[in-house]
Amino acid sequence: PDATFPNDLPKYMTDLEFQALLEKYSSLETRVGHIMQEICSPFCKVCIQPCCRVGICREAVESPFLLAVQQSQSPSKIAFDPKLGYLGPRGCKLGAGRPPVCHAFVCGPVLVRQASDMHRYALECLGDLVGFIGKRVCRGRQLVEALTDSDVRASNMAEFQNRLNTAETAIIVLDGFLTKGRKPSDRDMNVLAIIRKPSYDTHP
Secondary structure, X not given: OOOOOOOOOOOOOOHHHHHHHHHHHHHHHHHHHHHHHHHHHHHHOOOOOOOOOHHHHHHHHHXXXXXXXXXHHOOOOOOOEOOOEOEEOOEEOOOXXXXXXXXXXXXXXXXXXXXXXXXXXXXXXHHHHHHHHHOOOEOOXXXXXXXXXXXXXXXXXXXXXXXXXXXXXXXXXXXXHHHHOOOOOHHHHHHHHHHOOOOOOOOO
């Protein structure tokens, strides 16, 4: 598919406005990746069965939205390897524009080694952030599933913006807790619950 996304934007959104959304999304996704890497890399670098799969990477090549995110970050396209996808010696080569599942999947060995149930919840919530932003904004489906111009034109960019704003608030809370040990307030927990309902004892 064409890497430009989209040619016909919603009437209320200009090219510059859409580009600003892409840049905000890209910035948040990159931040999620950095925090995830800090927490998970001690486990991932010794894992003999990496969770990355070429079939998952392929979505980053086929989704017009993900291609647009990649272009907003860097005009030079990163080559897709038919055997390895985007997996390199130091992990994923894509800083942003990855399929949401790449962030959402946190394996059991990583989760069980977290310090508390609250840490497990926060890590899973962090993984859900990227997918949360595009959830149900394209005719009730995830935005990365938009494969045609008609799907893209039908996307609810106002809802996308609202979800992006919520995710930006949530990542401040998650970064503060996971990397700085700052305990979330009740208000913070209410924000996180929008992203993911707690399934653990969430008292740090």
